[in-house]
Amino acid sequence: MGITARLDVIGIVVADMGKALAFYRLLGVDAPASADGEPHVEVALPGGMRLAFDTQDTIRSFHPGWTPGTGGVGLSFAVDDAAAVDALHDELTAAGYRSELAPFDAFWGQRYAVVLDPDGNGVDLFAPLAS
Structure with a gap:
């Protein structure tokens, strides 16, 4: 090609x-x-x-x-550390945005959370877990 x-x-x-x-x-x-x-x-x-x-x-x-579909866009935002994932998740949900997945320690080695934007698109928040 x-x-x-x-x-x-x-x-x-x-x-x-x-x-x-x-x-x-x-x-x-x-x-x-x-x-x-x-x-x-x-x-x-x-x-x-x-x-x-x-x-x-x-x-x-x-x-x-x-017509609007379901899903289709995936955005991921990296932050510095696990505490920042939690803090940003808290800031977004306090501002009225809906959490799809509360912060958790993922098996692939990241602190990970998902918040929905106003149109229902999942926005991932992540940081490497301390080793």
Whole structure:
């Protein structure tokens, strides 16, 4: 195969841009407050990738038959240590976001938790366990 593709954008479809961006700002995504009412938002990530958010109406504007699915997006945020997983999980749930998996010590060697964003996408929080 002569074509080389590189992952460039991770896209998330959202019901409410402001609610979605508020959640992701708590995870360190640097989206300006002025973006809360926009139909499409892109945020540069370390390493040159981009995280893009589109409202459901934006997707329907070019794909009229589109309907929201279940799952489909998986994002994982690394933090420094196990205590930080617990603290971030607590901060997100205290802000009203729903926990899907409370922090636990996973058999693969990480402190791990999952919180749902406003659109029900699972967002993993993880850190290596001390050896």
